[in-house]
Amino acid sequence: MAIDGPTIAEVLRQQGISRRGFLKFCATTASLMALPPSMVPAIAAALENARRPSVIWLSFQECTGCTESLTRSHSPSIEALILEQISLDYHHTLQAASGTAAEAARKAAMQENAGKYLLVVDGSIPLGNAGFSTIAGISNLDMLKETAAGAAAVIAVGTCAAYGGIPAAQPNPTGAVPVSAIIKDKPVLNVPGCPPIPVVITGVLAHFLTFGSLPELDALGRPKTFYGETIHDRCYRRPFYDQGKFAETFDDEGARKGWCLFKLGCKGPVTYNACATTKWNQGVSFPIQSGHGCIGCSEPGFWDAGPFYKALSMPIGPAKAAVGAAVVAGLAAGSAVALRNRSAKKSAQAAHQKVTVADLEKSK
Amino acid sequence: MSALELLTWARGTGLSLALVIFVFGILLRLFEIFSLGRKADLSRARDTSPGSGWRTIVRRSLPPPGLFKRSPVTYIGGYVFHIGFAITLLFFVPHIELVRGLTGLSWPGLPMQVVDIAAVAAILALFVVLASRLTNPVKRFLSGAQDYFAWLLTLLPLLTGYLAFHHVIVDYTLMLALHILSVELLLVALPFTKLFHTVSVFVSRWYNGDIFGRKGVAS
Ligand code: SF4
Numbered sequence: 001m002a003i004d005g006p007t008i009a010e011v012l013r014q015q016g017i018s019r020r021g022f023l024k025f026c027a028t029t030a031s032l033m034a035l036p037p038s039m040v041p042a043i044a045a046a047l048e049n050a051r052r053p054s055v056i057w058l059s060f061q062e063c064t065g066c067t068e069s070l071t072r073s074h075s076p077s078i079e080a081l082i083l084e085q086i087s088l089d090y091h092h093t094l095q096a097a098s099g100t101a102a103e104a105a106r107k108a109a110m111q112e113n114a115g116k117y118l119l120v121v122d123g124s125i126p127l128g129n130a131g132f133s134t135i136a137g138i139s140n141l142d143m144l145k146e147t148a149a150g151a152a153a154v155i156a157v158g159t160c161a162a163y164g165g166i167p168a169a170q171p172n173p174t175g176a177v178p179v180s181a182i183i184k185d186k187p188v189l190n191v192p193g194c195p196p197i198p199v200v201i202t203g204v205l206a207h208f209l210t211f212g213s214l215p216e217l218d219a220l221g222r223p224k225t226f227y228g229e230t231i232h233d234r235c236y237r238r239p240f241y242d243q244g245k246f247a248e249t250f251d252d253e254g255a256r257k258g259w260c261l262f263k264l265g266c267k268g269p270v271t272y273n274a275c276a277t278t279k280w281n282q283g284v285s286f287p288i289q290s291g292h293g294c295i296g297c298s299e300p301g302f303w304d305a306g307p308f309y310k311a312l313s314m315p316i317g318p319a320k321a322a323v324g325a326a327v328v329a330g331l332a333a334g335s336a337v338a339l340r341n342r343s344a345k346k347s348a349q350a351a352h353q354k355v356t357v358a359d360l361e362k363s364k
Numbered sequence: 365m366s367a368l369e370l371l372t373w374a375r376g377t378g379l380s381l382a383l384v385i386f387v388f389g390i391l392l393r394l395f396e397i398f399s400l401g402r403k404a405d406l407s408r409a410r411d412t413s414p415g416s417g418w419r420t421i422v423r424r425s426l427p428p429p430g431l432f433k434r435s436p437v438t439y440i441g442g443y444v445f446h447i448g449f450a451i452t453l454l455f456f457v458p459h460i461e462l463v464r465g466l467t468g469l470s471w472p473g474l475p476m477q478v479v480d481i482a483a484v485a486a487i488l489a490l491f492v493v494l495a496s497r498l499t500n501p502v503k504r505f506l507s508g509a510q511d512y513f514a515w516l517l518t519l520l521p522l523l524t525g526y527l528a529f530h531h532v533i534v535d536y537t538l539m540l541a542l543h544i545l546s547v548e549l550l551l552v553a554l555p556f557t558k559l560f561h562t563v564s565v566f567v568s569r570w571y572n573g574d575i576f577g578r579k580g581v582a583s
Binding site: 220230232233241242243244246262263269270272296299300301302304305306310311312313314315316317318319320322323325326327329330331333334335337338339341342345 | 384390464
């Protein structure tokens with residue numbers, strides 16, 4: 001998958017990243033990917049000598065939030081640099097070329113690196129009507145199929161590409177589907193999140209460069225190392241959950257004391273992601289740390305999984321109205337049964353025939 | 365269907381359906397029981413014993429003299445199960461949130477560890493009373509399929525809740541969905557099985573106490 005040009009080590013050096021900083025990145029990556037420390041030199045060697053892999057990035061029905069998340073950091077991290085430097089022969093938002101030249105760049109990258117390039121996709125693909133989302137007059141579906149055909153692997157970045165996301169939320173007006181619903185003959189790796197954590201992308205890239213393969217995936221196509229545990233498993237507010245100390249509103253005593261956000265609708269217990277450990281903005285914080293419950297954005301169908309601000313154990317259906325109707329129906333049916341019982345009793349009484357000893361004697 | 369979708373169904377449509385059947389069934393059974401009525405008792409009351417019904421409610425919860433020694437398993441097992449179950453049901457904060465979501469009522473919960481112990485005690489007690497039911501010839505003779513079914517329906521919510529809380533066997537999302545579904549099964553079956561005693565126990569005890577009071581054997 002390598003093409004001519006500077007190696008990653010050269011690129012990093014040009015950017016002023018020291019070897020020490022680079023090795024630290026390799027060590028962090030190894031630990032994040034749950035690899036033994038003995039793998040660090042192998043990762044470093046592989047990364048140093050790897051030529052820029054060609055990456056084609058396609059954006060379909062999306063909000064560009066994933067790209068923003070991955071590229072906008074105030075002080076560019078090694079992750080961001082690796083991402084920017086090794087990638088992107090084609091990316092709508094980031095490339096300089098536009099129009100015909102942009103499409104020509106995509107075709108050229110596909111031809112030069114046939115079978116070797118990585119395809120990154122963000123956004124879902126509309127199946128309802130080809131015209132719902134097009135790029136250079138090409139439908140998302142056609143462009144995905146065409147570009148995936150020569151790719152070594154496909155990485156679906158963000159919940160939309162991984163599971164359909166918001167475009168696929170009910171009633172899914174465009175018939176949006178995830179990448180995995182279309183690409184069946186290539187390895188598809190999901191990096192869900194709205195947006196996903198940048199270091200997961202670079203971790204996956206580092207793994208691909210080091211071992212030439214994708215990391216181990218779970219049943220939902222996510223790298224196990226990053227999505228193996230729930231937010232709740234790793235949440236620093238967990239002791240408060242266990243002690244039964246909860247914030248009741250966003251500005252009460254409990255909220256100020258940093259108590260658990262379960263009652264405010266936190267979906268941490270059912271959300272598999274690494275936010276609580278890797279955190280965001282170079283490890284500064286993550287939503288729960290800033291006082292807002294997890295909304296479960298990396299789970300399939302999170303958008304339709306009930307209100308964000310209702311506790312996980314609260315009913316989300318028309319339970320109240322249904323119970324009201326049940327009371328009415330129960331009272332009506334109960335009265336009917338009562339009436340029937342009464343009339344059965346009355347008719348039994350009326351039909352009751354007394355038998356005397358004389359009668360019995362007679363029948364002998 | 366993903367685990368989260370199953371959970372969403374269980375919290376939404378599933379819960380609504382179960383509650384409808386539960387409430388409908390309870391009302392129907394109560395009407396049935398109360399509308400049966402009793403024949404007017406034409407004899408004079410043997411004893412004026414005000415409060416016999418109320419006292420029976422309490423006394424039937426206590427072992428009569430000598431019985432505790434003869435069947436300790438029944439009493440201890442019964443107590444441990446019912447108290448453990450009540451603590452788990454009423455003082456686990458997510459359960460209180462559910463009630464608050466439905467009715468607006470809420471009360472303080474207990475720390476998770478306390479509820480955890482209560483749940484384990486209730487589960488163990490259920491197995492102990494089952495063993496006693498199977499080994500004691502009288503109890504076994506008196507037990508029918510419905511009794512074992514009711515036992516299973518009661519065990520499942522406790523067991524799935526415990527497993528979900530401790531994240532074992534399957535992932536939390538799926539186990540939570542199974543937990544809620546098992547509760548829904550219990551809700552649906554409750555009005556139509558012996559589990560209806562949850563609603564009727566004190567009514568029938570009061571009635572027994574009162575009628576026996578009239579007959580001269582007041583509590
Ligand atoms: S804030 Fe959310 S993730 Fe953290 S302990 Fe509470 S419920 Fe779990």
